[in-house]
Amino acid sequence: MREIYLALIILIAAGTMGAWAAEDDGVSFDEFSMNLGDRVDIGDLRLELVDIQSVRDGLTVIRVSEKAGKFDEQRILLVNSPNNFKGGSEDGGLTVTVVNIFDEESAKVRLEYPSSMGTPRKRASETPAASRAAPNLIVQKTLDSQRVSVGDEVKVSIIVRNIGTDTATNLQIYDQPPLPEFAYLAGYPPKLRSELGPGESDSSAYVMQAVKAGLVKVPSIEVRYADSKKKARSNNSESLEITIDPPRLPNLEVYLSPTTQVKPGETASLNLTLHNSGQAAATRIEVRSEVRPQDIVLTGLDRSFFEILPGKSESYSGTVRGERSGNYTVTVEISYSSGESTNVKRVTADVLVLEREYKYLYYLLVIPIAIVVGWIYKRHKQYKY
Amino acid sequence: MLNVLMLGVGQCGNRIMDAVNKEAFGGSKLAKYYSKQKFPSRVETVALNTAVNDLKELKFTAAKDRLHVPNLHGVGANRNKGKQGFWENQDMIMEEIEKRGDFDIAFVMTSVSGGTGSSFSPLLIHELKSRYKDITIVPIAVLPFREEGTIYLQNSAFCLREMMEVEADGMILVDNQYLKRCSGDIATAYDKINTMVAQRLLFLIESLDSEMLSVTDLGDFKTVMSGGLRMGTLGFYQADKSNSSVRSAIKSSLKEIGLLYPANVDAGEAGRAMIVIQAGREHLDVDEITKEIETLTASIGHVFKGIVVKKGAPKVLSVLSLERVPGVVELYEKAKWAIQEERERKDRAKNELSEAFEHINDLEEIY
Numbered sequence: 001m002r003e004i005y006l007a008l009i010i011l012i013a014a015g016t017m018g019a020w021a022a023e024d025d026g027v028s029f030d031e032f033s034m035n036l037g038d039r040v041d042i043g044d045l046r047l048e049l050v051d052i053q054s055v056r057d058g059l060t061v062i063r064v065s066e067k068a069g070k071f072d073e074q075r076i077l078l079v080n081s082p083n084n085f086k087g088g089s090e091d092g093g094l095t096v097t098v099v100n101i102f103d104e105e106s107a108k109v110r111l112e113y114p115s116s117m118g119t120p121r122k123r124a125s126e127t128p129a130a131s132r133a134a135p136n137l138i139v140q141k142t143l144d145s146q147r148v149s150v151g152d153e154v155k156v157s158i159i160v161r162n163i164g165t166d167t168a169t170n171l172q173i174y175d176q177p178p179l180p181e182f183a184y185l186a187g188y189p190p191k192l193r194s195e196l197g198p199g200e201s202d203s204s205a206y207v208m209q210a211v212k213a214g215l216v217k218v219p220s221i222e223v224r225y226a227d228s229k230k231k232a233r234s235n236n237s238e239s240l241e242i243t244i245d246p247p248r249l250p251n252l253e254v255y256l257s258p259t260t261q262v263k264p265g266e267t268a269s270l271n272l273t274l275h276n277s278g279q280a281a282a283t284r285i286e287v288r289s290e291v292r293p294q295d296i297v298l299t300g301l302d303r304s305f306f307e308i309l310p311g312k313s314e315s316y317s318g319t320v321r322g323e324r325s326g327n328y329t330v331t332v333e334i335s336y337s338s339g340e341s342t343n344v345k346r347v348t349a350d351v352l353v354l355e356r357e358y359k360y361l362y363y364l365l366v367i368p369i370a371i372v373v374g375w376i377y378k379r380h381k382q383y384k385y
Numbered sequence: 386m387l388n389v390l391m392l393g394v395g396q397c398g399n400r401i402m403d404a405v406n407k408e409a410f411g412g413s414k415l416a417k418y419y420s421k422q423k424f425p426s427r428v429e430t431v432a433l434n435t436a437v438n439d440l441k442e443l444k445f446t447a448a449k450d451r452l453h454v455p456n457l458h459g460v461g462a463n464r465n466k467g468k469q470g471f472w473e474n475q476d477m478i479m480e481e482i483e484k485r486g487d488f489d490i491a492f493v494m495t496s497v498s499g500g501t502g503s504s505f506s507p508l509l510i511h512e513l514k515s516r517y518k519d520i521t522i523v524p525i526a527v528l529p530f531r532e533e534g535t536i537y538l539q540n541s542a543f544c545l546r547e548m549m550e551v552e553a554d555g556m557i558l559v560d561n562q563y564l565k566r567c568s569g570d571i572a573t574a575y576d577k578i579n580t581m582v583a584q585r586l587l588f589l590i591e592s593l594d595s596e597m598l599s600v601t602d603l604g605d606f607k608t609v610m611s612g613g614l615r616m617g618t619l620g621f622y623q624a625d626k627s628n629s630s631v632r633s634a635i636k637s638s639l640k641e642i643g644l645l646y647p648a649n650v651d652a653g654e655a656g657r658a659m660i661v662i663q664a665g666r667e668h669l670d671v672d673e674i675t676k677e678i679e680t681l682t683a684s685i686g687h688v689f690k691g692i693v694v695k696k697g698a699p700k701v702l703s704v705l706s707l708e709r710v711p712g713v714v715e716l717y718e719k720a721k722w723a724i725q726e727e728r729e730r731k732d733r734a735k736n737e738l739s740e741a742f743e744h745i746n747d748l749e750e751i752y
Contacts, residue, residue: 376418383417385441385448 027089029112030120036105037125041067043117045086045094050074052104056234060098060107082112089113104134134227136164137171137196141221141237148210149279150247151339154182156208158190158237160223161201168196168225168233173204176219181244182208192223210244217241249338251278252285252308256332256347262296262322264356270320270349272301272332275313282336283307289318289332296328296353297321308336322353387426387594387603390482390491390520391586394509395502396439397527398495399432399446400575404583406430406445412580417445425591429485433478433509435459435470435501452481460500462536464543467504479512490521490593490603492586493553497544498529498537507547514552521554521607525582528560528646528716530571535723542720545713555610557704558618558646560712582645585619588702592661592691601659601691609689612706613656616713618646620703624668631668631699632677635660638701639681648707651684656708659689664699 032040034049041047044067051061058079064086065072077083077098086093095112102108111120137160144155158175162168171192178184187206196202218240226232255273262268276282285308289301301318308314320330328351335344393402409424410416422428432451434440436459440451454474460467471478493510495502510522526545529537548556564578565571593603610617622637624630637643638660639650648654658681662674669692681688685705 379418382447382449383444385443385451 026115027095027112028115029089029110031099031108031110032120032122033102033106033108034122035125039123039125040109040111040120041123042094042111042113042120044068045071045113045117047085047094047096047109047111049107049109052101052107054232055101055104056232058098058101060101062096062098062109064094064096092117133166134164135162135166135168135196135198135225135233137162137168137223137225137233137235139221139223139235139237141218141240143218143240143242146241147243147245149245150210150213151280152248153185153207153209154242155205156190156218157203157205158192158221159201159203160192160196162196162198164227165198166227167198168227170194171196171202171223171225174222174224176221179208179216179218181210181212181214181216183211184208190221196225213244213246215241215243247339248279250276250280250282250308250310250336250343252282252334252336252343252345253277254332254334254345254347256330256349259350259352260320261352261354262320263354264322264325267319267321268351269317270298270301270330270351271315271317273313273315274305274308274334276308276310278338279310280338281307281309282338284342285334285336287332287334289330291320291328291330291351293326293328295324295326296351297323298330301330301332320351322351325353325355327352387490387590388486388488389424389426389428389590390485390488391428391430392482392491392493392509393430393432393446394493394495394505395434395499396436396496397499398493398502398506398525399434399439399443401494401525401527401579401582402430402432403443403446404576404579405586406447408580408583408587410445414444425587426594427486428590429488431482431485433501433505435467452478454478454501460504462498462500462540464500464504464540467500468508470501471505471508475508475512478509479516482513483516488517488520490523490606491517492523492525494525494527494582495544496527496529497541497548498527498533499540503540503544507544507551510548510553511551521603523610524548524553524556525586526556526558527578527582528558528562528712530562530565531716531719535727538716538720538723539727542717542724545716549615553615554607555615555617555706557610558616558707558710558713560646563647563712564645581621582619585621585645585702588621588661588663588700589619589704592663592693592702595693597691597693599690599692601661601689605659605689605691606704608687609657609659609704609706612686613708614710615706616710617704617706618644618648620644620705621701623700624664624698626698629668629698630673631662631664631670631701632673634664634699634701635662635674635677635681635703638703639705643703644705646707646710647712648705648709650681650705653684654707654709655685655705657687657689657706658685659691659704661691661693661702661704662699663693663695663697663701665696666694668699669694 036049039046039048046065048063050063053059060077062077063074071086079098082095082097084095089095089112092114097110098107099110100108140159142157148154171194173190173192185207190204190206192202192204220236220239222234222236224234253275257271260268285305287303291298298320330349330351333346335342391402393399409422410420430450432446435454437453440453454470491513493506495506497503513522529541559582565574592601620638620643622634622643624634641647678688678690
């Protein structure tokens with residue numbers, strides 16, 4: 001058993017020794033956070049972060065030079081694109097990759113090199129980094145309401161303020177393409193001054209109307225500009241959300257006296273109330289009435305109103321005059337406009353014209369008197385010569 | 386049922402007939418507006434007059450029963466004018482009567498002294514006699530107040546004679562002069578007399594047409610009226626509770642005070658009689674009635690009796706034919722005097738006028 005363990009240990013040790021030998025012939029890498037002017041020395045080669053041309057575009061300027069030689073090469077590197085200098089790490093050179101650009105003065109660089117070249121050493125820039133004059137725009141995009149209804153108007157305000165130390169030139173606003181949930185009424189596309197000096201600000205606004213319900217993500221607005229060195233820069237606002245509710249509509253509720261009784265030959269009132277319980281004004285309201293059968297006279301219910309505001313009511317009365325006893329149905333039709341469409345509502349009421357009351361007791365008194373008077377008159381005529 | 390025609394001729398006859406109609410209504414002034422006439426038989430009434438105002442005065446006679454003889458506005462008590470008017474309108478008058486049907490008895494009520502009544506009645510009776518063969522006609526002749534004037538007296542005399550000559554079936558006399566004692570003033574007396582006559586005539590008609598315990602009929606009546614002078618009268622008495630004796634009631638109905646023309650029954654002035662007694666059963670003692678009738682027969686001659694059972698105290702109607710009419714005789718004496726007086730007055734006036742004219746004899750007008 002001891003022999004087996006010894007053999008395994010020997011095998012493992014032999015493997016490890018082989019790997020070290022391979023590393024001696026392989027490629028190593030290290031990553032460095034570098035400011036402008038910082039250098040990394042390895043072997044005879046030196047790597048220097050010369051400039052960061054565009055954070056937005058991910059462009060940096062890297063210089064690789066040989067200490068005592070003729071090699072000196074400066075390239076613009078794109079973020080995450082490995083670049084081989086002097087044949088690259090596979091051929092005894094360096095392979096440089098800009099992993100990340102922190103800002104306009106720093107970036108993270110990945111350096112691949114042959115292991116045989118030794119250990120890279122970073123050296124900070126001997127000269128203090130001169131503060132660079134650069135514009136810096138703060139872009140704000142705001143909505144006057146985060147919750148609207150279809151048909152409502154939304155005002156979008158854009159404020160751009162240069163908090164940098166240089167003038168921003170060639171300002172251009174990139175608002176994301178018009179949203180299908182809105183109709184753009186005025187002020188779109190927004191415009192800003194082409195230049196903004198340090199500390200200056202500008203604003204613009206446009207108005208749009210919600211046309212489709214739903215939760216809408218309003219994309220950020222991007223302001224592109226250039227500094228005095230023509231370096232392209234850009235800043236974005238934060239994205240926003242707005243909820244669009246279904247359109248606000250009027251809702252006319254109609255109350256009509258349900259049942260009315262009227263004596264023959266007399267009149268009774270029919271009370272009609274129009275109440276707008278909706279969220280929008282009802283307009284062009286027309287009230288038309290009719291009665292079936294047409295043996296009673298109905299007046300005063302036909303009217304027109306220009307508008308009834310939400311929460312408001314209109315009440316009035318019409319009259320019915322009963323002529324012949326029976327049951328009648330009064331139908332009132334109310335049409336009103338809710339903006340895009342016309343709505344119609346109908347209500348009915350029953351009118352009962354009572355049977356004529358014959359005052360039989362009265363006749364019981366009158367008839368005998370009439371008979372007596374008639375009889376006396378007849379007798380008078382018989383005896384009048 | 387008897388068919389009775391009652392003709393009121395002239396103002397007096399009209400008023401008596403109006404009283405008959407009133408009594409048929411029950412005597413109330415307003416009964417004509419609510420009640421029916423209760424005639425015991427079928428009675429037709431006709432008021433006949435030449436003066437339209439007299440017809441207008443009537444209150445209880447239906448308008449259709451008032452017959453105005455046209456073109457005459459009263460005859461002014463002139464019987465000759467009256468007769469002329471009757472003859473000119475005879476067809477119209479008789480047609481108006483005939484269309485009322487056939488009749489068993491007719492009462493012609495008239496004053497014998499006036500113009501229309503005294504002149505129309507005899508002619509009318511004659512005409513009725515000729516057209517209705519079996520009719521019994523009894524004039525109700527009203528004698529005037531004697532002091533009413535000479536023309537009325539002579540009219541009475543001639544009218545009475547003519548009515549007797551046209552062979553009426555007797556005549557019932559009503560003497561205003563005698564009955565005037567009923568009331569103080571003339572107007573009230575007339576009303577009372579008319580009412581008395583009307584009540585007795587209705588009683589008479591009822592007695593001729595009723596189911597009776599003891600029957601009197603039209604034949605009996607005719608027999609009574611044909612007795613004596615064919616002139617008669619009616620007596621009436623209604624007993625009261627204090628004296629409800631039927632015998633006493635019979636006696637009282639024959640006393641002068643109960644008669645329409647004064648007659649002394651006890652003295653034998655009545656020739657025949659018909660006594661109609663109406664009373665409740667409790668008052669109808671047939672023995673007493675028979676005894677009283679027998680007593681009367683001793684002085685009157687023949688007495689028909691009729692008994693009607695009807696609730697109430699005894700009421701007795703007596704129909705008498707007279708054998709003596711001293712009042713009528715006296716009237717004729719006065720009429721004679723009146724005629725002479727009238728003639729003398731006329732002659733005197735004529736002479737006076739002639740003497741006046743003589744003043745201008747042999748003279749001519751000079752202009």
